[in-house]
Amino acid sequence: MTVIAIVLSVVLIGAAVTDGQERIAGGTDTSVQYHPFAAAILYGGRLFGNGAVLGRLFVLTSASALHVTETVGYTVTVGVSNYLHTQRRFEVVRIYRHPEWIGWDDNLAVLATVTIEFSNHIQPIPIASYSPDDIMLTFVSFGMNNAGTSVQLQQAAFRALSGSLCYNYVGQGPAAGPINTGRGYCVVTNDIVQKGFFADDSGAAGVANSQLYAIFAFTASGGGVQDVGIAMRVPKYKGWIDDTLRRILNS
Incomplete structure (x- = not known):
């Protein structure tokens, strides 16, 4: 078993118990008309997570x-x-995980795919040029409920925090790693509607003003409305992302 596989087995122990739960908890149905960058990531036809084109x-x-x-x-x-x-799925030809990711920090990956044809409902999203320490973001995620009857794209508004504000929610455990480096957000409910993330929300894009600010990675414990989400601050990784895109184009 590879190192990545070993780490994944540890990280996903808590996430496994959330499988089949509603995602995003407290979210509302939305459409790709408003989020044309939204991507569902499948393995063997099963939903594994989300992404942003x-x-x-x-x-x-x-x-x-x-x-x-x-x-x-x-x-x-x-x-x-x-x-x-739809049966129209685009094959992933290579995966580029962040080279320093081993389960918590730097929790990003770029998927190299066959050519995606753009349309009114399929468009790329630009990465924000700045990563504020405190921002309201809309997270967009595909999900399935217990009955397997709903896989509608959903959205929910969260407050994304960093630094000392975040430690009030996650303390100093392993989940605080991305906060310690300054490259992660705590993602929390900021209104009376209880909201939260589950395992299959991983990869969900956090957006504002039609720009990409964050990618949801994992929850501090088991997931749900009582838990805190951890997201990567995408602008902090723009150098690595741009280098990776160039590698793909030159390969």
């Missing part, structure tokens, strides 16, 4: 959304609000 050959997601370490078997679905309503 960055270009015709690129989808950004979290490393922890990719439970299976091998590339073969992964596809992405874009341009639909219900990923079961």
Whole structure:
């Protein structure tokens, strides 16, 4: 078993108990008409996570959304609000995980895909040029309920915090790693509607003003409305992302 596989097995122990739960908890149905960058990441046809289209050959997601370490078997679905309503899936040809990711920090990955054809419902999203320490973001995620009857694209507004404000929520455990480096957010409810994340929300894009600010990675414990989400601050990784996109184009 590879090091990545070992770490994933540890990280996903808590996440496994959330499988089949409603995602995003407290979210509302939305459409790719409003979020044309939204991508569902599938493995063997099963939803594993989410991502954001960055270009015709690129989808950004979290490393922890990719439970299976091998590339073969992964596809992405874009341009639909219900990923079961289409058989058009784009093959993932290579996975580029952040080189320093081992389970918590630097929890990002770029998927190199076959060519994605853009349309009114399929468009890339630009990365924000600045990463504020405190911002309201809308997170967008595909999900399925217990009955398996709803896989509608959902959205929910969260407050994304960093630094000392975040430690009030996560303390100093392993989940605080991305906060310690300054490259992660705590993602918390900021209104009376209780909201939260589950395992299959991993890779969900956090957006504001039609720009990408964050990628949800994992929860501090088991997930749900009582838990705190941890997201990567995407602008902090723009150098690595740009280098990775160039590698893909030159390969």
